[in-house]
Amino acid sequence: MANGKPSGSDDDERYGDPGGSLVTHFLTRGSVLGVVFVVGYLTRPLWHGLVYSVLYSPGAAVFGGGMAIVVVVLWLLPPSLLGGRGDGSRDRGRSRIEGLSDADSAVDVLLELDGSTGRKLRLFVGALAVLTLLAFLVGVPAGALEQRTMAQSTMADATELDDFPQANPENPRVVPRQVADVTTRGSVSYRQHRLGTSDIARTEDGSLAWSYAIQPDGFRNQLIENQRGVLVTDMTRMDDRQIRTYEEDFTYGEGMLFHRSADWNLKATDYFSKYDDDAVEFSHDGRPYMYYPKTGHEWHLTPLPHTTPTWDGGALVSPDGTIEHLTPEEAANHDVLDGQRLYPMTLTRAETGSLGYRNGIINQLPVVGAHEGQVETARLPSDADNAQPFVIDLEGERMSYVTAMEPYGEDTRGLDEVWFADAETGAYTYFGTGDDTLTGPERAMGIARSADSRTNWGQNFVITEPVPVTIDGGLWWHLKVTPTDYTDVTRNVFVNADTGNAVEIRDDEAVRSFIRGTVTEDDLDPIDEGDDETAGDDGEPADAIYYVLVTDADGEVIERIPVEPGQETVIVEPDDDRAANGTVTG
Known part of the structure; x- marks a missing residue:
């Protein structure tokens, strides 16, 4: 032993x-x-x-x-x-x-x-x-506690609006992502490269565009080849869309594996930030760049230890391999990033998603919660081909993340509040509907489909990508009609979130004029008969520019009034029966 x-x-x-x-x-x-x-x-x-x-x-x-x-x-x-x-x-x-x-x-x-x-x-x-x-x-x-603290912070820093901010009429979101993806990929030819995930960026002329990284395709090329640059395609027009490429090899880029990838080098050079957002690909002075929004976290010790996400600035990646890690203030003042989206979209989604906790944790609990004043992010139908927050451009070329909130409840689909987050600063503003309830995106899509019973919905054409647009202090849902193969945009449909009335527009300049609030004969171009898939079906003019839709109290369309070139005004005076049974607008 x-x-x-x-x-x-x-x-x-x-x-x-x-x-x-x-x-x-x-x-x-x-x-x-x-x-x-x-x-x-x-x-x-x-x-x-x-x-x-x-x-x-x-x-x-x-x-x-x-x-x-x-x-x-x-x-x-x-x-x-x-x-x-x-x-x-x-x-x-x-x-x-x-x-x-x-x-x-x-x-x-x-x-x-x-x-x-x-x-x-x-x-x-x-x-x-x-x-x-x-x-x-x-x-x-x-x-x-994380949700509760985020909700309190978001509400404390937010400003309530009396009116909706005006949309930028020069930058409407006319082309949906799927249409841009299909048409753009069908217009370029790369043997060793492919287009990456599309995102929204501002071009050098101030317009909004879908942007793509031209990244290596295939395992061998991902190991050896470099990102070739970026491509941007106009999202603000149905016709004459421009595609621009800015080709320059990136030392660290998208689609490149291991230590050659941008993701690897971002994390290697700033390990204590998260890079949850996709890159914003854009050009400046004819040279391609990529910007990655960064999210950090901070600890709170009371009442129990918990953390909340914060904006940690961003990283600007240049083709030569230079990575600039910028604070929020440095990013906002950087010449190359002027006008681009800087605030993390994933952070906006988390902050607006936490608003259900603003009246306390117990209030939102099942069974015991009163759900007083509780809101939740408005649900979109599966065929919407979109996700919140929406990205729109406001007057002054200020991009904004817009989130539509609906009252808590399984059967509620109307809007209770609409939140705007400045895409450059993250500053929040919101519009509350008070006792009124606005039409939500799901109902707006139904109104748009019922507006044209002659179209073979689901077989030949679909309604897609509801995006909120603010016109003259009111909220409209801007939807697009596209073929099921997503090769084109045939027309735009605007649904008023307050009244449920809808307007169809088939011309780019007419869309801008409508958002501007000055639709006149000079602003509208005639539509060729061949461009209207329903022309002449009911004896309506094939060259109608748009339609005023008469809806009943349930939002069902009971009459379509075509507006032709040369009609400066349309005045509709309902008789007693129609005034009693429906809503007529002009």
Whole structure:
């Protein structure tokens, strides 16, 4: 018997000289741990999401941080410090494994081992169970407090509007994303490259465009080739859309793998930010650039520890590989980024999504919650081909993220509030409907479909991409009619969110004039008969510029009044029956 252990035991054989053996043990184990840390640091972009969660998520901090400590401690812990039952433990474990039946499991055997490995495994499993429970107990209230704190902060910094801000009539969103994707990809030809995910950017002439990274295509090219530049295509016109390419190889870009990718180098140079938003691809002075909005988090210690997301600035990536990490103030004052979207869209989505908690956590709980004043992001139908927040351009070329909020409830679809976030500064304004309820996007799409019963909806044409547009202090839903193959935009439909009335427009300049509020003969161009897929069906003029739609109280269209070239005004005077049964507007 030596040092309280049976002579001849495994521990005695391995640690006959306790002092020297412990030093050797710690040096060996420490060296392995050091190699793991070095490899982890060199490949740190791969573990960015995990590490960031541990640093800024209370539940992940408890579980992930706790498990990391447990693993390191168990790895460094000498077996001699765990005690033992004698030299027969390993033989009993081996014979137990050899006699393993089909109903037994290897885990059961390991848990029954008397050696140090078995005892470490039991400690690991115990710690795993305890930390999982603690993470749940910490994470659930922390998540609710995060939503509550975000809602309070958003409401405190927001300004309520008396009227809707005026949309920029020069930059209407006429071309939906799917139409832009189909038509643009059908107009370019690259053998080793392809167009990446489309996003919205401002062009050098001030208009809005769908932008794409020209990125390598195929595994071999992603390993070797470079992003070739960016491509932008006009989103503000149905006809004569321009496609511009700005070709210059990016040292770090989209679609490039591992250390050659922009994502890898962004995380390697600023590890304590998140890059959840897609890149904004654009040009400045004829040169392509990419901007990545960054999100950070801050801790709040009361009433319980929790975190909330914040705007952490952005990163500007140049073709030569230069990456400028900018604070929000530096990004707003950067010449290259003038007029571009700077604020993270994902942060806007999180902040407006938290507004259901603005009257407290209990208020929004099921069963016990009163749901007083509770709002939620308006739901869009599956065929909307869109997601909130919407990106629109306001007067003065100020891009804005718009989020339509509806009252809480499964059966509510009307709008309660409309929120605007400045895409450059993140400043919030909102318009509350008070006792009135505005038509939501789902109902607006139904009105647009019922406006033209002659069109074969779903088979030949679809209504897509409802976008809110503000005209003369009112809110309209701007929808587009496209063929089912998304190869064109045949007409635009505007639905008034207040009255439910709808107007169809088939001309680019007419769209601008309508948003401007000055639709006149000089502003409108005639529509060729061949461009109207319903021309002449009901004896209506084939060259109608737009239609005034008469709807009843349920929003169903009961009459379509064509407006032809040369008609400066349309006056509709309802008779008593029609005035009693429906709503007539001119």
